[in-house]
Amino acid sequence: MSVRVQTDDFDLSTELLALRRSNPKIGAVVSFVGAVRDVNDGSVVAEMTLEHYPGMTESALIAIIEQAQQRWNIVDALVIHRIGPLQPLDQIVLVAVASAHRGEAFAACEFIIDYLKTEAPFWKKEQTPDGARWVDARDGDDAALNKWR
Incomplete structure (x- = not known):
């Protein structure tokens, strides 16, 4: 299991290849x-800045992965979350789950992102034509989380 919070972008192919090759028991990733979207809540987004609580954020992400490991038979998991200023089209987050079979990998991946969106200490500020605004949690994110409870 690996968690990284970083300003640098990540290469999807490189990350998935490393995860897939980490264990010969992996049959699915x-x-x-x-x-980053260019429009949110009806406003154009020129930039989004992500902030986090160092140490606490990584611990929260590890705890989320550990919960997924208790529910499903997964071999490995990776979460990379970017912080700092990001532009539309920039990658924000990668969640990857490896298991012997696809069903467990799909379920665990969805679980991890649903929990990450609501439970991990990240804050988003968007730059719009009307000025800067903090992004509130979405009702849809809470609904997605509730299906796992």
Whole structure:
């Protein structure tokens, strides 16, 4: 299991290849990549800045992966989350899960991103034509989380 919070971008192919080759028991790798949109809540987004709570954020991400490991038989998992200023189309987050079979990998990947969106200490500020604004949690994110409870 690996968690990284970083300003640098990541290369999806490199990360998935390293995960897939980490263990010969892996038969499936499922991934999710989140990206910065150019419009949010009806406003054009010129830039989004992501902030986090160092140490606490990484611990929260590890705890989320550990919860997934308790629910599904996964071999390995990777979460990379970027911080700092990002532009539309930039990658924000990678969640990748490796398991022997696809069903467990799909479920665990969805679980991890649903928990990450609501439970990990990240804050987003968008730059719009009307000025800067903090992004509130979405009702849809809470609903996605509730299906796992």
